[in-house]
Amino acid sequence: GRRVIARLAKNADVVLQNFRPGVVERMGIGYEALKQANHDLIYVNLSGFGRTGPMAGSRVYDPIIQASSGFCEHNADEEGSRLASQFIMDKIASITVAQTILAALVAKSRGAGGQEVNMTMLDAGINFIWPEVFSEQTWAVPVVPVGPQSHSFYRMWNTIDAVGALALSLSTDQDWQNFASAFGKPELASDPRFSDGQKREANVEAWTMEVQEILNDIPLEEALERATDAGVPATRARTEAEVVHDPQLQANGTFQAGKHLLFGAYRVPKFPGAFSSTPLAPVATAPFVGEQTMKILAEAGYSTQEAFKMINEGVATSTSSLLIKKEGSKSKKAKVFNILDKLQAAGAPDLWGAESPQERSQLGSGDAGAEALKTGGPLVGIQVLEFSRGGISAAFAGAILSDMGADVTKVEFAGESCMVREGGPAPAEGMSAMHMCVNRN
Numbered sequence: 001g002r003r004v005i006a007r008l009a010k011n012a013d014v015v016l017q018n019f020r021p022g023v024v025e026r027m028g029i030g031y032e033a034l035k036q037a038n039h040d041l042i043y044v045n046l047s048g049f050g051r052t053g054p055m056a057g058s059r060v061y062d063p064i065i066q067a068s069s070g071f072c073e074h075n076a077d078e079e080g081s082r083l084a085s086q087f088i089m090d091k092i093a094s095i096t097v098a099q100t101i102l103a104a105l106v107a108k109s110r111g112a113g114g115q116e117v118n119m120t121m122l123d124a125g126i127n128f129i130w131p132e133v134f135s136e137q138t139w140a141v142p143v144v145p146v147g148p149q150s151h152s153f154y155r156m157w158n159t160i161d162a163v164g165a166l167a168l169s170l171s172t173d174q175d176w177q178n179f180a181s182a183f184g185k186p187e188l189a190s191d192p193r194f195s196d197g198q199k200r201e202a203n204v205e206a207w208t209m210e211v212q213e214i215l216n217d218i219p220l221e222e223a224l225e226r227a228t229d230a231g232v233p234a235t236r237a238r239t240e241a242e243v244v245h246d247p248q249l250q251a252n253g254t255f256q257a258g259k260h261l262l263f264g265a266y267r268v269p270k271f272p273g274a275f276s277s278t279p280l281a282p283v284a285t286a287p288f289v290g291e292q293t294m295k296i297l298a299e300a301g302y303s304t305q306e307a308f309k310m311i312n313e314g315v316a317t318s319t320s321s322l323l324i325k326k327e328g329s330k331s332k333k334a335k336v337f338n339i340l341d342k343l344q345a346a347g348a349p350d351l352w353g354a355e356s357p358q359e360r361s362q363l364g365s366g367d368a369g370a371e372a373l374k375t376g377g378p379l380v381g382i383q384v385l386e387f388s389r390g391g392i393s394a395a396f397a398g399a400i401l402s403d404m405g406a407d408v409t410k411v412e413f414a415g416e417s418c419m420v421r422e423g424g425p426a427p428a429e430g431m432s433a434m435h436m437c438v439n440r441n
Contacts, residue, residue: 001315002028005387007300008409009034012385013108014042014101014401018394019387020059021051029387031116040114042104046097046394050120060121061391065089069125074133087392089125094396096124101401105382121393153204156237157212159220166215166223169233173197182230183214256283263427268437271403278378283403284440289412289421289430290317296409317412377405387411395420395438402440410439 006029009015015034017024024030024045031043045051048060049068058064066072066089072081097119104117126134153171156164170176173196180189188194188210193203200207215223220236227234238246244255244267255267268283293316297307310316323331384406388394395410402408412418423434 004297004300004302004310004316005029005385005411006034006037007302008296008385008411009041010037011300012038012041012383012409013105014044014382014384014406016044016046016097016101016384016386016394016397017388018046018391019389021045021047021056024387035114038114040108042101042108042114042117044097044101044104044117044119046093046119046121046397048121050122051118062087062090065093065121065125068122069129070133071125071129074129089121090391090393091396092128093119093121093124093393094400096127097393097397098400101384101397153200155208157215157223159215159223160217162220162236165220165237167235167237168211168227170211171197175232176200178230179211179227179232182226182232183218185210185214258283258285260285263431266436271400273404275378278380278405279375280377280403281375281405286431286436286439288319290319290322293318377403379404379406382406384408385411387413389413392420392423392434392438399438399440408440 009029015031017029025032031041031045034043035041047056048065049055049058063083066083067081069089071089072083075082075084100117100119104112104115108114130138153169157166157168158164159166168179170179176194176197177189180186192199194200194207194210218226224234224236243249249255254269254272256270257265257267259265270283271280274280293311294304294307297310297316298304302310307316311318311321379401382401382405384398384401386394386398386408387410398408398410418430418435420438421430421432421435424432426432426435
């Protein structure tokens with residue numbers, strides 16, 4: 001297994017891993033080992049707390065970083081500190097590490113060569129939330145407060161027919177004055193307690209009571225209409241089902257609809273950046289465990305016989321071999337994937353709908369590379385090797401790079417459960433909604 005990873009890394013531009021500090025070194029696939037065959041390799045270690053320090057070896061998941069970063073305490077209410085009900089710190093780390101990789105690639109293109117990059121989820125989280133959450137910790141000398149903290153006014157409002165469904169932005173003096181006038185309470189705008197943002201923040205409890213009292217007797221749709229007509233930013237909380245059919249998102253082309261050969265229709269969000277000169281290819285379809293093993297081993301230079309030998313010996317895994325063990329050789333799905341293995345060994349293209357970034361890899365520069373950029377995205381030709389365990393931070397970073405055209409090869413470790421593959425509803429084992437959204441190839 002180490003030899004396979006070393007061979008894959010030989011042609012990689014980037015290796016991304018999120019094991020606990022010291023694990024990849026013990027496995028013989030750390031930076032010092034892999035750079036022997038590829039001195040230009042960018043090797044990124046993404047850990048929870050860091051490679052040194054009292055918490056370096058601790059197991060980490062998103063809630064631990066939310067609490068450790070001060071995020072939960074900042075969002076405390078009358079019931080105490082609050083966790084965000086999503087993998088927010090995982091995804092912050094993903095976005096930050098993707099930016100870090102792009103910066104290292106730019107530096108490499110300017111002559112810096114390969115390098116090892118270390119990043120932690122905790123550092124990424126604190127960096128992200130610092131401007132508003134830690135505003136009182138920035139200066140180490142006495143300071144005079146200037147203006148309101150806009151997040152002091154962050155809350156959802158009740159109406160006569162809906163609880164916590166109305167969002168209003170009332171942090172600026174102009175928006176506050178417009179709101180007060182539109183809702184028949186112009187005197188509130190000149191009330192000495194609320195006449196400017198700093199005073200509203202100082203009297204935020206009384207201000208909140210006044211606004212809520214106004215809204216208590218008004219239906220949600222009427223409140224939205226009044227606020228919108230007055231130029232006050234307003235909307236209502238949407239359900240997930242409403243979001244995916246939202247006319248604005250349809251106009252933006254936010255989602256990509258696909259059809260999996262075995263399981264039917266699905267949708268995933270596209271990368272949010274739109275490039276005029278290097279437009280993005282369709283989002284690649286997330287694979288089964290071992291679905292692309294034959295293809296990846298062939299790209300690494302292994303013969304069909306060598307690849308099947310590794311699968312038979314348990315060094316590598318293919319979907320067909322897993323299904324045969326579980327369902328028997330007569331299983332329809334096992335037969336389908338057995339055919340796929342043979343087609344991949346023969347160099348056949350991806351069969352599952354969206355074009356695979358692997359078909360666009362190793363394009364180099366010059367006219368051919370420039371032409372490929374026009375159809376595959378700005379990272380066409382960039383090779384990324386990802387091996388990770390646990391949360392979604394590394395997987396989502398790989399998806400971001402893949403969506404911009406990079407060829408991301410994900411190494412999964414046989415016999416280990418994968419939170420990403422098991423996260424959310426699924427038409428079959430290992431094909432969860434989360435997997436479809438954060439894994440590519």
